[in-house]
Amino acid sequence: MCEVFISANPESYESRTRSVRLHGVITSIRLENLHWEVLEEIGARDGMSVTQLIEKLHDELVQARGAVGNFASFLRVSALRYMALQARQRIPSDLGVPIRSLSAGQVLQDLPASWASPTRRLSL
Template sequence: MCEIFVSADPHLYAHRSRSLRLHGAVTCIRLENMFWQVLEEIARRDGMSLSQLITRLYDEIVLANGDVSNFSSFLRVSCLRYLALQSDGAIPLDTNVPIRSLEPAAVLRRDRFMRTDTSRDPLQANG
């Protein structure tokens, strides 16, 4: 079983730091290359640069929650949610379909439905 994961290209889990400006302040974000690749795909889908996407995610999480204590973790979780929602069919696999064209309420309903199915949640399924 572990061979599936262990045989991954080491480049995918190597860290890379990127500096960018969030509202004039320079910040450095360190993520594994695979997460940078997913963020780049999300940005491309909606015709944004990576910097524009990250700024937008930052603004929206601050608006929703008032603050974010670990923005890098939030970005990783965002990438995993994107891939999980693609896998579940809530976000089309066709990267030519912009995410902004999707109805957020419908995607979120699908996401909530999937989270209530404990057979798909390894933490719930194993007790």
């Protein structure tokens, strides 16, 4: 069992810090290389750079929750959710299908309760 996990390329779990500009303010975000790769894939699906995707996620998180909290952890969970939703065939593995073209309601329908916010669910 463990070979499935320990055979990962060590570079994938090395951390890398990137400086990004969010509305004119430069901030640093430190994530593992694999998370950066997944975020790049998500952004590319919708014609965005990883910085544009991060800015969009930040803005929508602030709008939905009113606060950001641990944004690096949010980005890690976003990458993990993306991969898990692909594994559950809620997001097509065809990278030519933009995320924005998918119905959030259908993608999120009947997922485990722990995947949704206990305090506030966004209207889909």
